[in-house]
Amino acid sequence: MADSTESSAARPVRVGIVSVSDRAYRGIYEDRGGPAVRAYLDDVLATPWVAVARVIPDEVDVIRDTLVELVDDARCCLVITTGGTGPAPRDVTPEATAAVLDKELDGFGEAMRAVSRPNVPTAILSRQTAGVRGSALIVNLPGSPKAVRECLDAVFAAVPDCVDLIGGPRLDTDPSRVKAHRPH
Numbered sequence: 001m002a003d004s005t006e007s008s009a010a011r012p013v014r015v016g017i018v019s020v021s022d023r024a025y026r027g028i029y030e031d032r033g034g035p036a037v038r039a040y041l042d043d044v045l046a047t048p049w050v051a052v053a054r055v056i057p058d059e060v061d062v063i064r065d066t067l068v069e070l071v072d073d074a075r076c077c078l079v080i081t082t083g084g085t086g087p088a089p090r091d092v093t094p095e096a097t098a099a100v101l102d103k104e105l106d107g108f109g110e111a112m113r114a115v116s117r118p119n120v121p122t123a124i125l126s127r128q129t130a131g132v133r134g135s136a137l138i139v140n141l142p143g144s145p146k147a148v149r150e151c152l153d154a155v156f157a158a159v160p161d162c163v164d165l166i167g168g169p170r171l172d173t174d175p176s177r178v179k180a181h182r183p184h
Helices: 022-026 033-044 060-073 093-098 106-116 121-125 145-165
Strands: 013-020 049-056 078-082 130-133 136-141
Touching: 013 033, 013 060, 022 049, 033 049, 033 078, 033 145, 049 060, 060 078, 060 093, 060 130, 060 136, 078 145, 093 136, 106 121, 106 136, 106 145, 136 145
Parallel strands: 013 049, 013 078, 078 136
Antiparallel strands: 130 136
8 A cells, every 4th residue: 555655756657548349348359459558558668557448339429438537537647549540430439539639639640650551551541649638648549459569659759758748747668669759
């Protein structure tokens, strides 16, 4: 049990991991995106962290409410979603995310699509995005474990500085894996 005089810097930061998939939610399909996000963060984050994980269906209201709960109530400084970023009718993660953001950060989606495009011609169909709600960064990723790692590699060097700039806790990375860029 933590001592009440313990500094907040010693407490693990909270990171939301949201798998958006009707099939995974119903138990017909094994969620692979959420575990891929967790494995990536275990690999790159040097700051102690704890996952607040959810597996939810592709429903705008459910996605929106989950993001609000993770940021406003659970106090996650970073929320990473996986799934629901394609053009299919049930792919609504970017729309639900946009509904809760204070600011969109278009560069995240641009960088993620740019890194995927040379390997997967259909990467242009993916609608990854990111933005800020309060002092939390929300990032939408595709559902494929390979795409999770590839997309996070494309943007993660900027994540710690972004979280700093919006008033979140300090996130340190393992510089041998991802060197955080902090120009501020």
